[in-house]
Amino acid sequence: MKTLFINCFLILFFAGNTFAQKVVINLDPKGISPKETEYRVLEVLDHRIQKAAIGEVFNQTAQKSPVSINGNLEQVATRFFTKITNPKDSAQLIQIRIFELELKESFDREQRLYQGDVQLALGFYVKGSGEPEHLLDYLGTTQYRRSDFRMDRVEEIVNKLFQNSLEYFDNWYKSQNMSNRALAKSIRLDIIEPNLVSTPDKVYYEPSRSLTWEDFKARPSSLSKNNATIFASFSVQGISLMDAGSVVQNLEISVYMLPYQSWVKDPSAYGLNHEQRHFDVVRVVADRLIHKLKTTNLDLDFYQARITEAYLDAYREMNRLQEFYDKQTQNGINTTEQEKWNQWIDEALAGDWKWIEELLGSGRR
Numbered sequence: 001m002k003t004l005f006i007n008c009f010l011i012l013f014f015a016g017n018t019f020a021q022k023v024v025i026n027l028d029p030k031g032i033s034p035k036e037t038e039y040r041v042l043e044v045l046d047h048r049i050q051k052a053a054i055g056e057v058f059n060q061t062a063q064k065s066p067v068s069i070n071g072n073l074e075q076v077a078t079r080f081f082t083k084i085t086n087p088k089d090s091a092q093l094i095q096i097r098i099f100e101l102e103l104k105e106s107f108d109r110e111q112r113l114y115q116g117d118v119q120l121a122l123g124f125y126v127k128g129s130g131e132p133e134h135l136l137d138y139l140g141t142t143q144y145r146r147s148d149f150r151m152d153r154v155e156e157i158v159n160k161l162f163q164n165s166l167e168y169f170d171n172w173y174k175s176q177n178m179s180n181r182a183l184a185k186s187i188r189l190d191i192i193e194p195n196l197v198s199t200p201d202k203v204y205y206e207p208s209r210s211l212t213w214e215d216f217k218a219r220p221s222s223l224s225k226n227n228a229t230i231f232a233s234f235s236v237q238g239i240s241l242m243d244a245g246s247v248v249q250n251l252e253i254s255v256y257m258l259p260y261q262s263w264v265k266d267p268s269a270y271g272l273n274h275e276q277r278h279f280d281v282v283r284v285v286a287d288r289l290i291h292k293l294k295t296t297n298l299d300l301d302f303y304q305a306r307i308t309e310a311y312l313d314a315y316r317e318m319n320r321l322q323e324f325y326d327k328q329t330q331n332g333i334n335t336t337e338q339e340k341w342n343q344w345i346d347e348a349l350a351g352d353w354k355w356i357e358e359l360l361g362s363g364r365r
Contacts, residue, residue: 023057023067025155027076029084029163039173040087042127044077044096055103057154058114067103067154074098080162092183093127094169099137103154113145118154120161124169126182129301133182136172138165178245186246187298191290193253205255205283207349211276218263226331230275231261234286234318236311240304249303251293255279255286274332277345281321284348284356289314317360324359 051073053066069076077098100121108115119141125132140161144154177183196204203215216228238251257279264271292310299306329337344355
């Protein structure tokens with residue numbers, strides 16, 4: 001959280017004026033030229049506990065008179081900020097919350113002067129499709145002394161505090177809009193498939209490298225009826241960065257098998273092909289995930305949820321396809337079905353996923 005504290009001191013000496021029982025201040029930026037901004041103040045919300053008078057001042061009979069803003073504070077403050085900004089068409093929406101607007105005045109008997117303090121506390125939030133996100137806070141105060149009182153000068157002080165608050169926010173926004181995640185205007189997805197080097201503990205999928213039985217290092221399970229088992233899967237890792245006002249979501253996708261969780265009892269070329277096809281199925285699922293992510297419209301508020309959802313869908317799809325594969329080929333025993341799957345997987349690796357869509361859509365086993 002960032003907070004600005006501004007302290008000004010004024011001495012006001014004026015000719016005598018007649019006080020009304022109630023003092024009303026107009027919030028209006030007279031003579032201020034609007035500045036071009038990349039944000040638009042959409043609304044101002046009054047979060048003060050006490051929403052009536054903003055304070056009291058002494059009148060000429062030494063009695064206190066309540067001071068209030070002319071009109072509904074939320075509405076007049078919104079108009080105030082709207083008048084001094086000229087937003088671009090693509091401007092971000094900003095919500096401002098007023099936490100405090102208070103005027104206090106006391107009498108200094110030694111100096112024979114009235115001394116006052118006006119304080120303004122605001123919060124700035126950026127609005128999206130979800131809850132507004134907090135950006136920063138502003139706290140400004142102006143102190144004055146007077147021998148007599150003219151309310152147009154106090155009115156100027158209050159207006160100046162509101163003007164200063166926007167100037168502070170504007171300076172902060174200009175310094176942050178290219179690097180602050182909360183101010184990002186767009187999302188870009190960069191998918192990376194790194195050339196990872198296989199190790200004895202992990203073998204990464206490479207189209208030019210087929211599996212060998214040497215990649216199956218675990219002790220065979222005596223409780224399993226299968227001749228071989230492969231542990232193959234995929235991983236998605238990512239990091240978000242800011243680049244020129246946009247969120248860049250980098251995703252690294254890799255397909256791998258774990259040798260020390262994969263085993264074989266009786267090695268054969270036919271059996272190795274069956275296990276290789278399990279590995280290939282994972283590659284196909286990863287390709288489909290990449291395609292889905294690249295063709296999905298991601299938005300700033302929910303892009304991480306969309307990516308997670310796509311990953312979980314792909315993981316479930318992988319498990320379903322592996323189950324279909326082993327069920328239909330009877331773990332490779334049915335040579336006719338194995339040949340069909342060999343062809344289907346080759347087509348899928350080449351980008352033709354028609355058979356997968358039909359299989360997943362039918363739900364047959």
